[in-house]
Amino acid sequence: MTLTSLTISGARDKLQSGEFSSEELIKEHISTVEKCKNLNAFITSTPEIALDLARKSDARRARGETLGGMDGIPIGIKDLFCTEGVLTTAASHILDGFIPPYESTVSGNLRSGGAVMIGKTNMDEFAMGSANITSHYGPVKNPWYLNDGKDRVPGGSSGGSASAVAANLCLGAAASDTGGSIRQPASFCGIVGMKPTYGRCSRWGMVAFSSSLDQAGPLTKTVRDASIMLQSMVSHDPKDSTSSPEVIPNFEAAITGDIRGLKVGIPEEYRISEMSPEIDKLWSKGVELLKSAGAEIVDVSLPHTKYALPTYYIIAPAEASSNLARYDGVRYGLRVDGSDLNDMYEATRGEGFGKEVKRRIMIGTYVLSAGYYDAYYLKAQKVRSLIIQDFNDIFDRVDVLLTPTTPFAAFPIGEKMDDPVQMYINDIFTVPASMAGLPSLSLPGGLSDEGLPLGLQLITKAFDEETLFQCGDILEKQINFSHQAPYIEEIGS
């Protein structure tokens, strides 16, 4: 077994028993990152910083002072977390050369927990996308492929993070999820992706896409790893007014190995026409497995589900159109000179933003405009309340929901590019939980008929991440997904 094929919990135990040092672990991962550059999973590698942190971790351990489960563990950080002294781009041309003089709360928490950042992972520009094809730094490749010679997308927007974890470039990655940006790429790359309750992770220092939806979370190889990594990311942060003061439990301790009597809801509205039959099959298999583990299966209805996606594509762009106004060429990042102020704005933003970002800024600007606000933004907020109410009603009756994560498997790079609506369908199963701010986790459910990974999604009520981990762990064991990305064998990572 190579060091890169370990899990976080496995590496944690072996670091503790002294089987290898963090420096060895980090070196192995740094050289793998070097070897796997063609995945384009990282925008910036930080090997020197990583080695320094690893040595410090080893020194701590030698003194008998570890900082917790993440101490000495190599991770990727999605390039929208501001990292002090390290280029932070949000994969946008407009943040050219931006080196923050501050550290985001989430990446800072991870660092305080001893985690070792080995680089900043690629992503869709400003987290807008479901295939990691909108990055200014080029598309990311999925380490999963078929024998058709076509590269697959890793999903998005956290495509670089998911690809990196799936290809063994790091043991986990800190990513962010607005409408599915952690869970959908986890599904496409055959790994675990977890979005906690809105407010669990501070948004301070995270480049904003849609403030009422953005939430950080981990991408890992196992459910247990997700619980360990999330523990190190969350905190109540007075610098973020929407950060929750809710008590933070021990997430890993929630993994009890027993879900007997747990009520699992199966929402009928998730059975949509765009979904392939193999997804349906996978879903049914998941239901059977949970039942055999002692869970009680309950058919439920979330009647407003079908409005979640269109509503999301009003609220998220509306907030984004305002959040992205600060990228004006005046204070940092790219500036393209113009003949006057407006000309400079237009030239800078015209050149600095990619097509998808511009599209969303335009949609967002439109739905907030005088005369359209009531019909779009206000209506969308009302629908959002109904969606939240749906979930509230359901969680009186069940403990957790099981759904597919995506309606289809990873598609080749270059496909679904012309029709943004087709692209938006990617998020159809992940968006409802985002709209309601609920914790949700995607784990590998199996392979498609062609041989690409497909994910299953679990959703619980707000601040009940424990049930998510408890149930996710059981499902993971029952499914026993043991496939590896073909890329790993090919490259030997």
Added chain:
Amino acid sequence: MSYFISGEKEDWEVVIGLEVHAQVVSDSKLFSDASTEFGAKPNTQVSLVDSAMPGMLPVINKVCIKQAVRTGLGLNSKINLHSVFERKNYFYPDLPQGYQISQYLQPIVGEGIVTLEMSGEIREIGVERLHLEQDAGKSIHDQDPRNTLIDLNRAGVALMEIVSKPDLRSPQEAGAYMRKLRAIMRYLGTCDGNMEEGSLRCDANVSVRPKSTSELRTRAEIKNINSVRFVEDAIEYEAKRQVDIYDSGGTVNQETRLYDSDKGETRSMRSKEEAHDYRYFPDPDLLPIDLSTEFVDEIRKGLPELPDAKKLRFVGEMGLSEGDAEILVSEKEIADYFEDLSVGRDPKLSANWVIHELFARLKKDDLNIDNSPVKADRLGSLLDLIEDKTITNQIATSVLETMWTSAEDPVAIVEKKGLQQITDTGQIDSAVEKVILENTDQVSQYKDGNEKVLGWLVGQVMKTTQGKADAKSVNEILRKKMDSG
């Protein structure tokens, strides 16, 4: 006192509403911990939040919430227990976020009333609302030939925007309203009212209508006026301009105008067609403000006595005239000075000395009451000397002059200079006799019935006694001696 502009065919009434921007007294900004101190070097009071660095988030400064509620209560306004911050979106280099965080549909303070007294007539001016918002930075266009420079020290500083109803009917009323708001906020300690430093600015919405009609006509908004006098001047100019337009058969455009105080005129800035669509929406980075009634009651309990109540007390309990009371309450510092002074002393004498002697002396040196070299306790010692008849009023004036440049106690000054009042009537008698003997012409004029000359003769006696005689006694003695002699 009604104010009308005579047009060609009829008289016109002016309708004015003011939007006053008052900087909140707080150590740090509305959503960041950067200092609000005035006059610092450019861009030295700017946090990561103020400069809108990526990923930065606003966190409400609770002091500003308290100050807004306090002001609302001082304006007899409804406090909205639930209010919401929204984003007002527009691009400008001194607005780093690309939006101003403000309140729109749900402001923290609702309707209220400000009472004005215009030449004895009570006018109640409606307050529409008060909301909290961020100030912008400053664009400096005249320091570099090619570039505009930006100073973000002000960016994010808390402002209260106080919107009046269109209840004001003359430039003077608008000025009085501004002064009243300023006084109330200074009493409350919620805005320092310093117009030179930009702590208090206003936009004036002005329209005119024929005296006989009651419909509102198209208004123009004059932006960013930074003194009470300019408010009055700008409105007066603008109202006349609009009357001229109507008289010549034209129509007034709804537009934003600027007041040029050098030329004394308003100029068009942008028309309604060029107006921004601000795309307001609730700021998702901030939670709504939900106040408890206990919180508001606590603030209410801590309110100081405000000018209107103070004036009532000055008139009712102290027996001051309406006019004197009005002057004394117009500024918190004046009222404080007067109240310190009048403790245990005759309120009328105290009021007189503040309003006449002290103000005149301050004016001469271009000083304010809070930097007066003679504090209330020292002036009080001087008034005590008048009250116990140690010195005359006239002498007291000259003692004040000495006190102005000397730290010496008035008692010591009086003693050193021997300025005690002459109470010995024999001394006054001889002075009077001397004056009668030396001015026989004037004495016979008096005897012929010319009463006016008496004052002149009193003056002569005062002169010979170096002002130390009591003028009233001199008067009596003179009269008696001439009438009998």
